[in-house]
Amino acid sequence: MKKKILLMLCSFVVIYLVNFTIPRLMPGDPFDYQSAAAGEESSTEMTEELKEYLRSYYGLDKPFFAQLWENVKSNLRGDLGYSIHYKQAVSSLLLERLPWTAFIMVSALVLSLILGIALALLGLRRKKLEGSLYALLSLLGELPHFLLGILLLFLVAARVDWIPLSGAATAFGVYYSEWDWIKDVLLHAMLPIAALSLATIPGFYFTARASFLGILERPYVLAARAKGLKEGRIRRHYIFRNALPPIVARFFLSVGSAIGGTMLVENVFAYPGLGTVMREAVKYRDYPLIQGVFLLSTVLVLLSLFAADMINALSDGKRGGSL
Numbered sequence: 001m002k003k004k005i006l007l008m009l010c011s012f013v014v015i016y017l018v019n020f021t022i023p024r025l026m027p028g029d030p031f032d033y034q035s036a037a038a039g040e041e042s043s044t045e046m047t048e049e050l051k052e053y054l055r056s057y058y059g060l061d062k063p064f065f066a067q068l069w070e071n072v073k074s075n076l077r078g079d080l081g082y083s084i085h086y087k088q089a090v091s092s093l094l095l096e097r098l099p100w101t102a103f104i105m106v107s108a109l110v111l112s113l114i115l116g117i118a119l120a121l122l123g124l125r126r127k128k129l130e131g132s133l134y135a136l137l138s139l140l141g142e143l144p145h146f147l148l149g150i151l152l153l154f155l156v157a158a159r160v161d162w163i164p165l166s167g168a169a170t171a172f173g174v175y176y177s178e179w180d181w182i183k184d185v186l187l188h189a190m191l192p193i194a195a196l197s198l199a200t201i202p203g204f205y206f207t208a209r210a211s212f213l214g215i216l217e218r219p220y221v222l223a224a225r226a227k228g229l230k231e232g233r234i235r236r237h238y239i240f241r242n243a244l245p246p247i248v249a250r251f252f253l254s255v256g257s258a259i260g261g262t263m264l265v266e267n268v269f270a271y272p273g274l275g276t277v278m279r280e281a282v283k284y285r286d287y288p289l290i291q292g293v294f295l296l297s298t299v300l301v302l303l304s305l306f307a308a309d310m311i312n313a314l315s316d317g318k319r320g321g322s323l
Helices: 002-025 048-057 064-076 090-125 127-140 145-157 178-216 219-226 231-253 255-268 274-283 287-322
Strands: 035-037
Touching (some): 002 064, 090 127, 090 178, 145 255, 178 231, 231 255, 255 274, 255 287
């Protein structure tokens, strides 16, 4: 366990350094990409004197390692910096947008988990259907998140009037109760969640299928059937319960790809989460905001990988103890 923690810390340090370096390798700097309002380019250009003043104000005129050291000290104090483009603290901006991203990402992961397990169980019970499921989900697993989002946008949202094309809620909408607002939010989140779920279901299906097939060959399942136990009880208490740890570990392992997929899907549907913020940050070379989004994503991914390792370790320990 100590080695895993040390490896995670080393990975974090490497990612942190890469995260700090890459934005500064992009052509231009934040003051070459000015905007009068969020997402709109200004028609006026800054003078070189004003640019130099702002670079000095934000510390971007310092040498690379001096900037890195200042950034490390600020992050250790919990200060993620100040967004040059949005003109507000990065931490407050992330807290404002994170719930939208977390909502569609977690919803999609939970829905994919349930459907993946259900389809795997269905395939085991109906062998004729398993071949079709396997082929269909193999094809679906090769399609990227954003492409599925675009297909849903054109094939579903553009053809059905009651499904919104973009956003997280109706602009200037009037709500007479909290339930009206919740229904509107769920309606806007339906297609982003569907796109993410369709891309994630195959991974859970194949993990669940492999886990179930492995458990079916265990001696205690054969012994339970020999005792004449009901098939429903065997599935619940012997197959499903013992096959669950690898599936749960897969849930946490999927967080990394889900974060990246969510950011792409958010841009397809103009959903106001971290993905749209990240697009604006890259567009306007907003170094502090780029670093903040990547830092938050890195922490979430590493924590999910650690949780997956813990689940796998506990599962292996239980198997070892039962032998």
